[in-house]
Every structure is written in structure tokens, then in C-alpha cells.
Amino acid sequence: MRDLNAPANPLETLAYIIAQQIHDHSVVYIGTGLPMVAGILAKKTHAPNITIVYESGGQDPIEGDMPWSVGCPFTWRKSPTIMEMAYSFAQCYNGYVDIGFLGFAQVDRYGNVNTHMIGKDFHHPKVRLTGSGGNNDLSSLMGNMVLVGLQTPDKFPEKVDFVTSVGHLNGGNSRREAGLIGNGPSAVISPWGVYDFHPVSKRMQVKSLTPGVTFEIAQSLTGFELLKPEGEIPQTKLITDEALKIIRTQVDPRGVFTTMPSA
Amino acid sequence: MAKFVYNQEAVDNLHLSDTSILDRLIDFESAREAHSKKEHAKKDKRMTIGEAVATFVQDGDIITDGGFSYVRTPHQAFHEVMRQGKKNLQMIGSPNTNQSFFIFYGLVDYSHNSYSGAEMRGIDRLYDRALKHDKITVLSEWSHGGMAQGFKAAQLGTPGVASKQMLASDIVRYNPYLNVIQNPLKKDKDPVVFVPALYPDVSFIHCHAADKYGNAYIYGPAVNDLAVAAAARKVIITAEEIVPENDIRYNKQGQIIPFFYVDAVVEMPFGALPGSMPGCYYWPRQWWEKCMRWATLTDENAKAFLDEWIMNIKDQFEFVEKLGGAKWIAEARRQTKAAEGDNEDIDFSYEEFTLKHDSGLYY
Numbered sequence: 001m002r003d004l005n006a007p008a009n010p011l012e013t014l015a016y017i018i019a020q021q022i023h024d025h026s027v028v029y030i031g032t033g034l035p036m037v038a039g040i041l042a043k044k045t046h047a048p049n050i051t052i053v054y055e056s057g058g059q060d061p062i063e064g065d066m067p068w069s070v071g072c073p074f075t076w077r078k079s080p081t082i083m084e085m086a087y088s089f090a091q092c093y094n095g096y097v098d099i100g101f102l103g104f105a106q107v108d109r110y111g112n113v114n115t116h117m118i119g120k121d122f123h124h125p126k127v128r129l130t131g132s133g134g135n136n137d138l139s140s141l142m143g144n145m146v147l148v149g150l151q152t153p154d155k156f157p158e159k160v161d162f163v164t165s166v167g168h169l170n171g172g173n174s175r176r177e178a179g180l181i182g183n184g185p186s187a188v189i190s191p192w193g194v195y196d197f198h199p200v201s202k203r204m205q206v207k208s209l210t211p212g213v214t215f216e217i218a219q220s221l222t223g224f225e226l227l228k229p230e231g232e233i234p235q236t237k238l239i240t241d242e243a244l245k246i247i248r249t250q251v252d253p254r255g256v257f258t259t260m261p262s263a
Numbered sequence: 264m265a266k267f268v269y270n271q272e273a274v275d276n277l278h279l280s281d282t283s284i285l286d287r288l289i290d291f292e293s294a295r296e297a298h299s300k301k302e303h304a305k306k307d308k309r310m311t312i313g314e315a316v317a318t319f320v321q322d323g324d325i326i327t328d329g330g331f332s333y334v335r336t337p338h339q340a341f342h343e344v345m346r347q348g349k350k351n352l353q354m355i356g357s358p359n360t361n362q363s364f365f366i367f368y369g370l371v372d373y374s375h376n377s378y379s380g381a382e383m384r385g386i387d388r389l390y391d392r393a394l395k396h397d398k399i400t401v402l403s404e405w406s407h408g409g410m411a412q413g414f415k416a417a418q419l420g421t422p423g424v425a426s427k428q429m430l431a432s433d434i435v436r437y438n439p440y441l442n443v444i445q446n447p448l449k450k451d452k453d454p455v456v457f458v459p460a461l462y463p464d465v466s467f468i469h470c471h472a473a474d475k476y477g478n479a480y481i482y483g484p485a486v487n488d489l490a491v492a493a494a495a496r497k498v499i500i501t502a503e504e505i506v507p508e509n510d511i512r513y514n515k516q517g518q519i520i521p522f523f524y525v526d527a528v529v530e531m532p533f534g535a536l537p538g539s540m541p542g543c544y545y546w547p548r549q550w551w552e553k554c555m556r557w558a559t560l561t562d563e564n565a566k567a568f569l570d571e572w573i574m575n576i577k578d579q580f581e582f583v584e585k586l587g588g589a590k591w592i593a594e595a596r597r598q599t600k601a602a603e604g605d606n607e608d609i610d611f612s613y614e615e616f617t618l619k620h621d622s623g624l625y626y
């Protein structure tokens with residue numbers, strides 16, 4: 001049983017902010033981990049009528065426990081249909097999916113994502129990571145992709161070590177010219193800030209910051225130059241007591257994805 | 264001398280000196296010939312997993328798996344391949360079930376990747392070390408969806424499909440099979456990736472039920488399995504149970520692999536262990552945590568763990584005994600049925616394996 005009185009940790013904060021991106025009645029493509037928490041939180045709070053689809057092929061599962069894996073039966077619990085993998089991604093291409101969430105190991109100023117490796121030498125990386133999975137497919141095909149992860153200068157570098165998934169490529173119209181579908185990533189969310197992309201240059205800019213975080217702090221956590229919006233930077237809406245309680249009692253009571261690794 | 268013209272940038276980036284190693288995966292003519300020559304008659308194809316592997320897996324083959332995310336993946340058949348010590352294998356698949364175990368024992372030299380790791384349980388440190396120590400050569404990088412399109416293209420009966428996935432990413436620069444071409448019908452510039460049809464040599468697919476001829480039934484996510492069954496030169500079905508043909512005809516329509524694709528039918532209850540099997544058993548979650556958090560830390564740990572659970576084990580029944588026997592079976596069935604909404608909801612709490620705590624339990 002989780003301590004209901006402890007202050008929100010960064011993962012819970014993140015899950016709440018992600019959930020706020022989800023509008024009711026939309027079709028939501030969910031990757032493994034925190035996005036699962038956010039999707040189910042949204043469904044239990046402000047967006048009860050969303051349809052969640054998963055990479056396993058699971059479509060619109062009925063409510064259950066937190067999936068242990070993206071292939072877990074909770075991602076296809078009594079689904080009216082379960083898609084083969086090729087068809088599951090095709091839903092994004094064909095325009096049926098309204099919003100998707102993906103993680104990253106590195107993201108650059110144009111929202112290009114790396115989940116392949118850390119290091120410069122493909123054959124002898126510092127660390128080999130998982131590779132694409134479905135990350136590239138969603139990024140290539142989605143109009144409204146939200147990238148979710150932790151923020152340090154290494155994770156927000158000038159240049160990612162491997163372009164697993166194309167965001168806005170080199171900025172401007174380069175994504176469209178390269179033939180990719182949709183408008184590309186719409187937001188990047190870290191515990192410290194919510195970022196979006198300049199409408200013309202497609203460079204990452206600050207949209208709102210977590211209370212206590214200034215632009216200077218956000219910049220110091222970023223390996224490239226962040227764009228600063230005109231005027232005062234809004235504060236990200238903090239997790240409410242009610243949402244925190246729902247995460248801890250209903251969405252992720254065992255803390256599978258929302259307890260800090262050291263805890 | 265290679266039969267095909269490959270994406271030269273990727274060939275260079277991957278340091279491939281002889282590209283003929285790439286040929287068989289996309290060699291439609293030889294796949295069609297294999298499909299034409301295999302047994303088309305409706306015959307009893309039952310055999311043991313030992314016989315199936317000895318007969319249908321040759322050194323140098325490209326092997327692939329069914330299932331996804333350690334769900335309905337053919338682990339126990341793969342364990343037998345490892346015990347028989349096949350050599351110079353290539354592996355392709357999404358998930359590419361435990362290719363790092365094969366590499367560790369020196370069976371697999373080449374990989375076609377779309378994902379390696381175990382989600383939140385962590386990255387595959389065994390694969391990471393294999394790469395750094397030049398024990399594995401990557402022949403191609405993919406996305407899950409791109410690879411799925413390659414298998415699907417084979418099932419569709421086409422040389423390949425035009426895709427909007429993987430465009431402009433480094434995946435295209437590390438995949439010799441991919442070429443970016445212009446959509447011929449568009450007036451404006453419209454790049455697409457030509458994804459060739461993919462033909463692995465051997466598909467292992469673990470199913471819920473099969474008849475003795477090879478008609479095989481899948482419940483739950485089918486992932487790429489219907490496609491890889493159609494594509495592969497040889498198909499080995501392992502099944503939780505062997506049922507009469509009429510049971511398939513009357514009761515199990517839906518996701519069926521047709522018998523004439525199939526070379527061998529193996530009765531193999533618990534064949535997906537240590538993965539989960541829809542309707543039958545949930546993951547032994549601590550097994551994966553111990554594997555990813557402890558076994559992959561060092562080669563010594565890996566050897567101890569993999570020897571204990573794979574190399575020194577006779578069959579899947581011994582595996583079940585080590586997990587906890589009949590009690591494990593009952594608990595794992597209760598868990599998966601509850602997760603699927605076919606049992607009353609239960610508490611999914613368990614004692615997680617950490618480096619500081621090993622309960623010895625696997626449920």
C-alpha cells in the first residue's frame with residue numbers, strides 16, 4: 001500500500017501533465033511505462049470516453065490493473081478486436097489516431113528521438129539501448145506526438161547519437177519534404193517543463209515550466225539553446241490532490257511505474 | 264557475389280565486406296521453391312521438438328519467432344535450438360526472442376534488429392556486451408512496423424511495399440534492404456521507403472492448439488505470426504495441445520495458420536515459458552527481473568543463470584518444476600485469466616526480485 005500523504009514525486013507529476021494533453025473522446029496510442037499511467041488517469045478523470053490503443057494490437061480494453069508489459073492482457077482485455085502489428089501502426093497512417101505518447105533516451109531541438117544507443121560508434125557504443133520498437137513508426141505517421149522523458153543536458157543534446165525517429169528533422173519544412181506523415185511532435189514533457197515547437201523554425205521552445213523552475217534553470221538542463229517565448233512564462237498546472245490520490249489508489253496502486261527507482 | 268543491389272550507404276555504415284550474407288532474407292525465388300517442394304499433402308506431421316529442430320534447422324539459417332513482448336513467444340523451442348548447438352544462425356523478429364542468449368553461447372552471429380530489451384525491466388546488457396566485443400554483426404536495423412511490413416509483404420505475395428515509416432531516420436542508413444524512392448504517381452516530390460518482402464528460413468510459432476496436420480490456432484494478439492508463417496521456408500508449430508481437425512473446423516475459426524505452410528507439429532504444453540500464454544499462464548515475473556537485473560550483469564552470472572534454466576534442463580516440464588510445479592501452474596493460470604477478465608479480479612501484488620531481495624518465488 002502506498003503512502004497517500006507523501007508529496008507528489010516527479011513521475012507522478014509527469015503522469016499528470018501527460019494526462020492533461022488528452023482530450024475526451026479521442027483515440028490515444030499508448031507506449032509502455034508512464035504513458036500507460038497517464039492514459040488510464042485521463043480515463044478515470046477528465047476524459048472518460050477515450051479509446052486507448054496499444055502496440056500489442058490491443059484496442060479499447062476494458063478497465064483493469066496496470067499492464068506489466070505492453071503485451072500484458074490488460075492491454076487487450078476483452079478487446080473487441082486485436083490488430084496484427086502491421087495494421088496497428090497503419091491506424092496512425094490512415095488518420096484514426098488523435099494523439100500518441102513516446103519515450104526517449106535523447107531528444108534534440110527539433111524533436112528527433114534516439115532510443116538506439118549512447119555514443120558515437122554504432123559498432124562499439126557506450127551503451128546499446130533497445131532500438132526502435134514502435135517508436136519510429138508512431139513518429140513517422142502521427143500528427144500529434146507527445147514525447148515524454150527526463151531532462152538533463154545529455155538527454156537534451158545538441159545532436160542525438162542516432163536518429164531512431166524523425167521529429168521535425170532539420171526544422172522548417174524539412175519533415176514534410178522528407179516525405180513523413182502528419183505534423184510531427186507537438187510537445188516534449190519533462191518533470192521540469194512542457195515544451196513545444198516554434199510554428200515556423202520548428203525549434204523547441206518553452207511552453208510552461210514547473211513551479212520553481214525558471215527559464216535559466218530549464219536552459220541549464222538543456223544541451224541546446226531553448227527558445228524563450230514572449231512575455232511571462234506560464235507555470236505548468238501542478239498535480240491536484242485528487243489526481244494524486246487516484247494514481248496511488250486506482251491507477252498504479254502498486255507503484256509499478258510511478259515510484260522512484262531508489263524507493 | 265551478391266544476388267541483389269543493396270543500399271550502399273548502409274552496407275558501408277555496417278562494415279559489410281561480403282553482401283551475399285544478406286541475400287537469403289529477401290530471396291523470393293528460393294523461398295517460392297522451398298514452398299513448392301515442401302510436403303503439400305495433408306499428413307500427420309507430429310514429432311518431438313528434438314526431431315523438429317534436428318530436421319528443419321540447419322547451421323546458417325535465418326530463424327524467427329512468433330509472439331510479442333514475451334507473450335506467446337516460442338522460448339522452449341528456442342531453448343532446444345540452443346541445446347542442439349546450431350551454428351552461424353541469423354535472427355530476425357519483433358521481438359527477436361532472447362537473441363542475446365543465443366549469441367552468448369555462440370550460436371547466432373548476425374542480427375536483424377527492431378528491438379532488444381525487456382521494456383521497463385531494462386536494456387539487454389548481454390546484447391550490449393556482445394556488440395562491444397564484436398561477437399555479433401548487425402545486418403539491418405528496423406522499426407517494429409517496418410519489419411512487420413516486410414513480413415506482411417511476403418504474405419501478400421508482393422516483392423515489397425512502399426512505406427512512410429523509417430524515412431529520413433538513421434534506421435535507413437543502417438539497413439541495406441531499404442531504399443528511398445519517389446512515389447511514381449505523385450507530381451511533387453514524395454519519398455517512400457521500399458520495404459522488401461522478408462523470407463526467413465525457419466519460423467517457430469507457439470500456438471494454443473494445432474491439429475496433427477498443422478492447422479494452428481492463435482488466441483489473443485497474433486502480431487506478425489500469420490505473416491511469418493506464410494513467408495518462412497520452414498515452419499515449426501509448437502502447440503499447447505493437439506486437437507482433432509474438427510475442433511479447428513468447428514470451434515476455432517479466426518487466427519489460423521493453414522496446415523500446408525507447416526513442416527512440423529510439436530505438442531508442447533508450457534512452450535511459451537518463461538513468457539506468458541494468453542488464456543493459459545501469466546509471466547513468472549521474478550524470472551525476468553532476475554534475468555535482466557542480475558543475470559545480465561556479468562558473463563559469469565549469465566552463464567550460471569542460462570545454464571541453470573536452459574542448457575542443463577531437459578524440457579519444459581523441468582522448467583515448470585523449477586518455477587514451483589503444480590502450485591505455479593495454478594497461480595499463473597489464475598493470474599492470466601484474471602488479467603483477461605475471465606476470472607474474478609485478483610491482487611497482482613508480488614515480491615519483486617531485486618539485487619537485495621530474492622524470494623525464490625516465481626508468481
